Amino acid sequence: MYIMKSVLLIDCSSLFGGFLHDKFSTEQISLESVSSREAYTKMITLLPNLIIIETEDGLSEDVMHFLEKKSVDPNARKIPIIITGPVIERSKIANLVEYNVVKYFSRPVKFDVFFEAVGKILQIEFSMDKTPCILDVHLNGSLFFIEVAFGLNREKLMLLKYRLAELIEHYKINVPKVILMLTNIQLSFVDGLNLELLIDNISAEGRIPNKYIKILTNDVFTKELVKGHPEYFGIQVSSNIETIMEFMVDQGSNCNIKEFIFDKLLTSDKPVEESVLGFIDSKSNLEGNFGSMMRIAVIDDDIVVRKLLQNTFSSVSGETDLFETAVAFFDSLSAGKEYDAVIMDLYLPDMDGISVLKNFQRKALQIPVIVYSKAAAKEVVMQALSLGARSYLVKPQKPSVVLGKVLEILHSNF
Numbered sequence: 001m002y003i004m005k006s007v008l009l010i011d012c013s014s015l016f017g018g019f020l021h022d023k024f025s026t027e028q029i030s031l032e033s034v035s036s037r038e039a040y041t042k043m044i045t046l047l048p049n050l051i052i053i054e055t056e057d058g059l060s061e062d063v064m065h066f067l068e069k070k071s072v073d074p075n076a077r078k079i080p081i082i083i084t085g086p087v088i089e090r091s092k093i094a095n096l097v098e099y100n101v102v103k104y105f106s107r108p109v110k111f112d113v114f115f116e117a118v119g120k121i122l123q124i125e126f127s128m129d130k131t132p133c134i135l136d137v138h139l140n141g142s143l144f145f146i147e148v149a150f151g152l153n154r155e156k157l158m159l160l161k162y163r164l165a166e167l168i169e170h171y172k173i174n175v176p177k178v179i180l181m182l183t184n185i186q187l188s189f190v191d192g193l194n195l196e197l198l199i200d201n202i203s204a205e206g207r208i209p210n211k212y213i214k215i216l217t218n219d220v221f222t223k224e225l226v227k228g229h230p231e232y233f234g235i236q237v238s239s240n241i242e243t244i245m246e247f248m249v250d251q252g253s254n255c256n257i258k259e260f261i262f263d264k265l266l267t268s269d270k271p272v273e274e275s276v277l278g279f280i281d282s283k284s285n286l287e288g289n290f291g292s293m294m295r296i297a298v299i300d301d302d303i304v305v306r307k308l309l310q311n312t313f314s315s316v317s318g319e320t321d322l323f324e325t326a327v328a329f330f331d332s333l334s335a336g337k338e339y340d341a342v343i344m345d346l347y348l349p350d351m352d353g354i355s356v357l358k359n360f361q362r363k364a365l366q367i368p369v370i371v372y373s374k375a376a377a378k379e380v381v382m383q384a385l386s387l388g389a390r391s392y393l394v395k396p397q398k399p400s401v402v403l404g405k406v407l408e409i410l411h412s413n414f
Contacts, residue, residue, distance in 0.1 A: 210234030
């Protein structure tokens with residue numbers, strides 16, 4: 001006789017909780033969600049197989065009080081706990097072992113590793129989509145710009161629904177609009193279900209009307225699927241970005257389309273400190289019971305810039321590799337080093353930054369690049385962005401601004 005596994009979620013956001021509910025229901029796992037103040041009573045009643053706690057600002061008094069009470073309860077003290085939250089000192093993580101905390105994942109969380117840990121505890125194997133995929137979301141005013149590159153990953157597409165809902169609610173957006181751009185994607189009928197999942201999660205529950213969803217792509221299958229799908233009536237699919245943008249710009253505006261793309265589409269007006277995006281997949285490394293570590297490459301021949309950025313990222317437990325030349329950076333990649341992001345000047349002693357970006361494209365490298373340079377001409381900026389740079393910052397900036405931009409990009413990749 002099969003006995004259903006049960007998991008208790010404590011203080012989980014709607015984004016994370018909703019995503020886990022969808023994922024766990026497919027595995028026939030029972031899920032209960034409570035606040036930390038109600039958690040002890042619920043735990044004693046349920047006696048779950050696993051407890052997952054989400055913390056926003058570290059370990060609150062309510063969470064620590066729950067852990068203390070659980071640790072002395074003979075029926076509950078052996079229930080394993082997974083905690084997810086911000087980066088905290090390793091000594092504090094080590095102290096959690098006495099409460100039977102078996103894993104601490106710092107954000108951004110790598111979901112395949114997270115579900116592997118949950119699966120081991122519950123003695124089940126989660127089915128995970130391994131399709132390479134970059135899913136990036138920018139919000140400016142009421143306009144969402146969503147870019148999907150390389151492939152359609154079901155886990156990431158599922159998470160998109162909750163991300164959009166939370167952003168719409170958080171920023172009180174009355175009439176949201178979406179531009180969905182499919183990059184480096186060639187689909188066929190075998191991708192039909194995943195493409196429908198992507199579109200359905202954007203328009204879930206009528207949150208965004210079809211007439212305000214525009215898809216920018218050269219993919220023929222996408223055009224055919226949308227055209228032949230009655231539920232998608234009103235969604236526009238085009239390969240012409242100016243056609244899409246002209247429709248999305250408010251009527252009566254004489255705004256130049258290219259200026260609109262540069263000023264509105266390629267940047268976000270939502271500061272990092274207001275981010276509500278929560279758990280985002282990352283290429284970060286995980287060590288033992290600890291969550292992810294951020295590893296950044298800085299390519300700049302200015303030693304002062306390199307050291308300032310190194311000190312800034314060290315303050316948030318980030319690891320920084322410094323390179324004076326592009327060749328040294330590519331040698332590091334060849335030696336097996338992996339990076340979550342690259343900060344790069346355009347003026348390098350051995351290779352200009354535009355050539356570096358072209359090299360990234362040739363090698364199909366998926367590492368997000370932030371250009372940090374004195375070059376301020378709009379043509380140069382647009383060229384760098386068109387070659388795959390994720391952001392462009394004009395020197396000089398406070399190191400905290402560069403840090404904020406990197407965190408924003410890492411939290412928008414999932």
